[in-house]
Amino acid sequence: MGIFMRDVLGLDMMREAVVHTGNAVLDQDQIEWISMIEYPVENFVRKHEFVLTTGMGCEEDPALFRTFVQDVIDSGATALAVATGRYVYNIPQDVITLAEACEFILVEVPWQTRFSDLIHRVIQLLNDENEANRNKAEALRQRLTTSVLNGCTLEELMDQLYEAIQIPVAISDDEKNVRANCDFDSDVIAALNGERDISVEKLRQPDLPLTEHPLYHHLDQYIVGEKTCYELTILSNSKKQGYLLVMPESAEQLNWFTMHALEHGLTACALYFLTENAVEKTEIRLKDNFVLQLAKDDTALDVKMLSKGELLGYDLTRAYACIVGDFRLKADETDWQDTQDQSGQSSLHSLNYYVQKEITHASQQFDRRTMSSFDEGEVIIFLEIEASGYQETVNHFLDMVERRLHDQLAHVYFAWGIGLHGDGMRAFYESYQEARTALDIHTEEHGFGERTFFEETKVNRLLMNIAGNDALIEMVQETVSPLIDYDRKRQTDLIHTFMTYQKYKGNVSQTARALNLHRQSLLYRLRNIEQLTGLTLVDADDSFMLELSVRLWLLKQFK
CATH class of the missing domain: 1.10.10.2840 (PucR C-terminal helix-turn-helix domain)
Structure with missing residues (x-):
């Protein structure tokens, strides 16, 4: 956060000031502090300072005064004001030429100018600007938070952040798939994801002017070809949810206000993902419980159940085959019940995630509706089928699920039992019972692996009766x-x-x-x-x- 030299020159006490050089950058180079110094400069001047001097110590040595000005320029100061009339009567032409060559703002003020008053007024300007920026950042925080709570989209969130900082921004999920983008270079995103043959270098430490800002240590900087972008990890409940990307034209754009705005944007994104996950988990839980109720409750499929299914996106009037699956870790073939301990529960959650992911993928590939649920290691799937030839449909579906799962879960055995959806008000319950019976008979006889259709178990069911x-x-x-x-x-x-x-x-x-x-x-x-x-x-x-x-x-x- 800072002010510009044009703002300082607008003060009443600067009416008689003469700008010798740097007129072109009066509205570009920011001032973040003001100080007074005489020779030598050494390391007492920092970047973006407005430096005041009387030239004391250099009055009889123009070359020394030129060295003094050169040191101020090298320190990264924004401007130098020289009070002439006692130690320096006129600013030497070679000093003006030096400042002009460096596009440095060199100002001459009368000896009567009181530096203490000037310092007071400049600090007042800085405080006013800082307060305005703080209010602006706080207003942005409130606007972003309110937008998330009101159900805005990620695109709308990025639009608001871009409007505030005027720097291209994008947001991606934890797999680096872009969810929202505002003026961000798509080639840079593709290169970061390894989808473009463009060199990508990650710097060990970000090259930024504001190393003292708390957000600095959370920024990752990438050099992508000839462009630079910065990445912030979005965390929610200590879990990585995605990334916030920003691509300034120069590091100077990442000033205090921008860093605060990014910090608020990061918080809003985390809140968005937290809300999204909560809604998604609630929907998943409702669907999961509904499918379990269909399969395991011997209740009639009445109008109420049909309506509830429709609200969840399920059409219960279609024909479905029931597929029941069990899985076993190859590393533990002695006792499947051992997976019910703490580590086993973690394995179950992980397996459920992968299985559900592949069920969804297979249903999309075959353009078939599915309803699925998980219950203590048991997978229940209702797969949409035609009236005839359903075995081929089921086999193709499970082939795709197993083929992709094998690449990710080579340490797991699967066994499947399949029951055909019949007619009547208890069709889902009855088809589940058939599928479960087929699976139980198969695993007792053959162990884990392969799949069994209920109609193929006639002999075994006969034997069970005798x-x-x-x-x-x-x-x-x-x-x-x-x-x-x-x-x-x-x-x-x-x-x-x-x-x-x-x-x-x-x-x-x-x-x-x-x-x-x-x-x-x-x-x-x-x-x-x-x-x-x-x-x-x-x-x-x-x-x-x-x-x-x-x-x-x-x-x-x-x-």
């Missing part, structure tokens, strides 16, 4: 126990080997490829199965008996 027979329980235990004991002692997987062999209808070559085994190794395992169970795999009855026993055991009825 699994309570005592004689059958005893038979299953006698048949499967030798295989279980062998697998446990030898760290093998004969049960999985047998079910894969059955899947490929006894084709040894296909089974070996599926298990990634040598043909002879597979034959060795099959002989072990026959010896341990006393059953012959080529005999249809024995093979059926063993598969029935293994399926029942895999349903966890006998563990």
Whole structure:
């Protein structure tokens, strides 16, 4: 914050002042302080000072006076006023030539000018200007805050900030996607994001005149090609929300008022993101609870539910398939329930974020409506389908979700169960029950991975209905126990080997490829199965008996 030399020359006591040089910059170079000094200058003059002198000590040495003026110019002072008539009678021409060459403001005032009065009046001008700037900054703060609370857009926020500081500004989210832009160079933004082949250099310390301002230590300065921009990180609840970018023509534009304005702009942006996040979280929570209610509450789909769905952006009159998914961290395959501890809850939140992101992306790519929710590691998705051929639609949808998730979450297994949306007032609840049943049957039999449609589980559901027979329980235990004991002692997987062999209808070559085994190794395992169970795999009855026993055991009825 400061005043200009033109303001000082407008004072009554400066009527007789003569401006020898610097007329062109009287309205450009700011004055931030005023001081009086005589030779030598040394380090007693700072940048943007208006310096007063009588030339005392240089009265008999014009060369020394020229050196004195040169030192004042080199200090970065804005102007020098020389009181002539006692120590310096006339300002030497070579000094005027020097000041003119440097575009420095050199002023001559009469000896009668009282420096104390001039200092008092200039400080008064500075105080008035500072107070005006403080009021202006406070008014900007109130205007920005009020605008955010009244629901303004980020574009409107940037327009107000730009209007106040007249410097190009932009705001981006935490992934550096530009949300609002006011006269900012798009090539600079693209270069910062690595989207343009333009050199970008980040300075270790910003090159600014106001190093004492609190905001200085939060500014990052970038040299982008031949341009310079500054970046401020927007924080809300100690979480990075985005960036505020400013691109002045010169560092001199970042004066006290501009720095205060940027500080208020930063606060307003943080408040905006905080408000936006609160609204978004509320909407997500409402949608999440609504989908959970659809899936898990055995209630009728009445007009009230249809209206509520419409308010949340859901059309419940369309046909949907229900997809239920569970996921497991590969690093912890022993007990999925272990993920319910504190670190596991953090993992769940992170997984939910990535899964939801990919569900949204896949639904946009396939132009399909989706409704999704998460409940303690369980993913529930209602996917819009056509009346026929829904399996292909579901598979394409899950293929895209899994393909992109695999790149980000290679340490996670997924398993999916799918139920078809039926007719009636309980369609969402019933399709969820079917999907959950399909998933439970699949994971009990095969573990995590792949996907299961409810209509593919007819045999397993039949077995679940007969699994309570005592004689059958005893038979299953006698048949499967030798295989279980062998697998446990030898760290093998004969049960999985047998079910894969059955899947490929006894084709040894296909089974070996599926298990990634040598043909002879597979034959060795099959002989072990026959010896341990006393059953012959080529005999249809024995093979059926063993598969029935293994399926029942895999349903966890006998563990």
